[in-house]
Amino acid sequence: MKKFPIYALVIFFSLAGCNKKFLDITPNGQITLNDIFNDENRTGAYLNRVYGHMPTYYWNYFFYAFLSGISDDAHDSDVGNETSSMAHQWFGNALTPSNDPTGDTYTSLWAGIYDANVFLANIDGANVTTGNKKMRYKAEAQLLRAFYYLELVKKYGPLPWIDKPFDPKFDYSQLKRPSFQDITNNIVTDCDSAIGNPALPLRITSDNERGRLTKAAAYAIKSEVLLFNASPLWNPANDAAKWQAASNGAKEGLQALTAGGAFQLFGDYGTYFLHNSDVSAAPLDRETIFERPLGSVSALINSIPSKPGMMKAGSCPSQELVDSYDMQTTGEPPILGYQDDQHLQPIVNPASGYDPGNPFVNRDPRFYATVWYNGAVYDMGNGILHTMAMYAGGADQILQTPPSRRNTHTGYYLRKFIDPTIPDQNAQNSSNWKKFRLAELYLNYAEAENEANGPTPDVYNAVNAIRTRATMPNLPAGLSQDQMRDRIRKERRVEFAFEEERFWDVRRWKILDKTDKFVTGMEPAKITDTTFSFKRFIVRSTNVWQSKFLLFPIPLKDASIIPDFGKNQNPGW
Structure with a gap:
């Protein structure tokens, strides 16, 4: 029977965290596992290698986008402008077993699991004598394996639990997809082992x-x-x-x-x-x-047109997200739902105190920390205060047809993570x-x-x-x-806005079929300098709400060579 190795180990001089000072190499340019684990510094360097497969999230997506931009929390200004962007491809049905608009984390996570298994198979016999370092290293490697599996199964569903470095001749075609409960048990076991390790x-x-x-x-x-x-x-x-x-x-x-x-x-x-x-x-x-590192230029690539040096508006909050912020005084939700599938006719909660003619007043403080809205005051630094103007002809106006990369398509801009007071020439946000x-x-x-x-x-x-x-009121008593x-x-939704949750x-x-069919925005119309009317409008309607989008497809490279992966490909793919 044909053999199909998932990840072959070849250890070169480029081991993460190593340098030639302590990583001597053989004449053919390679070192052995014995060479690594007989040396304390090299052993630590191999653990760095295991860490090196960790996802980078925001930093990983095309031109530093947010995963929220392909959820019902936001719409990315790259849609209709940048065909290579994650959001444009996602809504263009580019997700297939051969292509993942969110990036190929499948390969890197499996590689991390393989390296974690190699490390765990060798750490007990490693020449690590400093304090309780060996015990701590082992706990960290177990956690890395558990974490990589968690990230895999969230995206693809249950995949075979591999807890040892297979021989290159191992017959991978015999692998079977387990239940989600089986994978959960194994992840919990690794976590419990690490929790019980006194060195961690x-x-x-x-x-x-x-x-x-x-x-x-x-x-x-x-x-x-x-x-x-x-x-x-x-x-x-x-x-x-x-x-x-x-x-x-x-x-x-x-x-x-x-x-x-x-x-x-x-x-x-x-x-x-x-x-x-x-x-x-x-x-x-x-x-x-x-x-994890967030990035270094988010103040310019998730910005407003009035900001000098800005590159694009980025992922802009949706009306659906804005509707989710309660009223601060009453603690009640302003919108109870929608009368129509397109979310253009909200059901206003009369007990909330919400005023549709003045929709941004007295909202949950997390709203003001997350969203730039029409009339908000943007402190641009150097004593410059800018009042946000999303109405037609305003400095920050909606430009959806034709779509502008520099302008919002929803009537809102992202404030969370962004420090607007950073000087333009150094417009970097170093937060992780x-x-x-x-x-x-x-x-x-x-x-x-x-x-x-x-x-x-x-x-x-x-x-x-x-x-x-x-600083929000407690939930009312007596809820069912x-x-x-x-x-x-x-x-x-509001606590973790734009954090991928x-x-x-x-x-x-x-509930994907209830949340992701439509995303709407809010267009302000100027009446006087201080008064506006507001109209909801459809930003996008797509078919990415179908049940097959509950999971990503198993990549073709494995689905085509491992029979059980092909036979039990995720539904719809």
């Missing part, structure tokens, strides 16, 4: 270790995979035991992280995303669990991508506990902790389980 710290306290995985990250990975396993996509029978497991996992993480104040919600939501976490024994930022943060554990717990046991006091406490940080579910889902949430909830 709860969090990083020195800057030279920034970017390394910790016990806190293990709890976050465990919580996320348990939540996916319990969600409708992978739990069609709504097995309460799966929800209870997800609730227990998130609660365990919350208790471990918040004990003694080790982790806390950051005080101010708006400024939280403008800075890197400070790594010290007594950090100001105790919310961030794990972060906060992949895991404490708020996620709170809302993971609230969701799972509500599904398992209904809206208990613990569910209220978890959601209200997030709302209190945002269904009502609480709706409030939790909305809370996730929404893209995956609507898939695991299996």
